Amino acid sequence: MRTVPVGNFRWAARSAAVVVVSYVGGLVLLFDVLRHGPVDAWLAADVTIGAVACLLLLGRHRIPLTVGFTLAGLAAIVASAGVANMVALYFVARYRALRTAVVLGVTNVLSGCVFWLLYPGNEGIVLTLTVNVAIAAAATAWGALVQSQHTLLTAYRERAERAEEERDLREERIRANERTRIAREMHDVVAHRVSLVALCAGGLEVARGRDEEEIAAAAALIRASALQALDEMRTVIGLLREDGPGPPEQPGLNRLNDLVDEARRAGQQVVLEVDPTLTVAEGAVGRDVYRIVQEGLTNARKHAPGETVRVSVNRTGQQLAVDVVNRCATASLGVPGSGNGLIGLTERTTLAGGSLTHGGTAVGEFELRARLPWP
Missing domain, CATH: 3.30.565.10 (Histidine kinase-like ATPase, C-terminal domain)
Structure with a gap:
């Protein structure tokens, strides 16, 4: 059985809620608020067109401007789209520049005036204009506030991530410098051991008339120095690794x-x-x-x-x-x-x-x- 990702399910649930609430609000506006509105065939057409208009809100994230201006135009003649257009205005203010949202808000206010001209028997033009301006201003301010909060949180998150990255880089640079310094010191130690080996070997090479004990002692010193040099070289290689052991006592x-x-x-x-x-x-x-x-x-x-x-x-x-x-x-x-x-x-x-x-x-x-x- 195919499972649906949790994120997709939540997005679908939110989208469905936005569409249903907008449509229900439009129906309430149509049947309970307006004193005069479309009747008979125009009423059925209003209800149908309003349902289609509310479905346009599914594109509120991808094409908010197109959805917003389309619903503003439909709200001028369709009463059941009178809530969806304000919801679309909120999402334009949420995702687009404030200047664009203000233009759309003015368009919605003018759309309300056009609807009043079609059905002048409702509340007076002054009250209609006041209510539309207040709702448009509230939707625009709310969307712009949410956008600014999201932008601020994103900036803080990016700043925190950048600070963490810089801290990690600084720590890595300090560790690299310390490993390099220690490796340089160990290089001096290895050079010291190798020079001892070379000196002893040179002494054996020119030795004449030495007894076996002296030769054995020199050979033992060469062997010990060579083993110590190898051990110190392994220490250097380990220090240069990320998971290598700590530095030896200096x-x-x-x-x-x-x-x-x-x-x-x-x-x-x-x-x-x-x-x-x-x-x-x-x-x-x-x-x-x-x-x-x-x-x-x-x-x-x-x-x-x-x-x-x-x-x-x-x-x-x-x-x-x-x-x-x-x-x-x-x-x-x-x-x-x-x-x-x-x-x-x-x-x-x-x-x-x-x-x-x-x-x-x-x-x-x-x-x-x-x-x-x-x-």
Whole structure:
């Protein structure tokens, strides 16, 4: 059995109610209100034409102007259409411009005057004109009010939907920026691990006369670094996914010694100097220091293998000075890189309210200098 949609049923019920009420109102006007009206064959014709006129209200939504002016013309000669024309006026005011509805209202008032001329035995022309003007004005005002309310509600709804869309876009942009920032940091971590692997592998390649224990230790370090690099790469990929896990805990100053020890185990010569008066800096400052030193060690391994790296972290007044210095070398591990590590560090320190400089010195060293505000 075919079911009728609820929306269609409600529309049909409303349309039927509008037609029936308009026709009944027209019949009441014809038989109970008018003192003089059509008789005999004209009465039957009035009742029939009025029924057809009321059926025109079925098109009140699609063609309101056509229905309105047609019923205004019929109401001039057919008494039973005298309510349907005012209903049509309401729908014109509801769906069309107010100026158009006013024109139709004037037309309906003139139509009532024409009907009075056909049957002058009814109420006086002044009373007829007054009543018609009042009804037309009420129908026009009611329709225009409903239209303005609907327009206002639609504007509020669209504004709310637009605000919700903008909020979703803003949240998505924030999430995307955060994922990109974290992925960039994890890229630095992966580069650090890969450079350790390359350094250890280079050491094994040129090793001569080492015992099996030293070779096994170097191989174990390569294996551990490679596994950590793979694990961190999976973390990066997960962060870039919508449903990926949250970011891992970021290391700070408390992990600086671990970072240097790891580099030393890989064969890199690192001299670390940390101001003993410094307390452990948690939060953004500690993470910034850790990343700066990590990037400095990674670059030294890539571009100056075998050279000693001097790392110093000292407090100077209200600033934290981080310096990573190594001698320039012509040899390189040949590890590819994006070339954006130092650019990212510059952006990081700038956002933190500090500054970062890097480059060669007059004595043939490469110096990475960062100044961060001390909390």
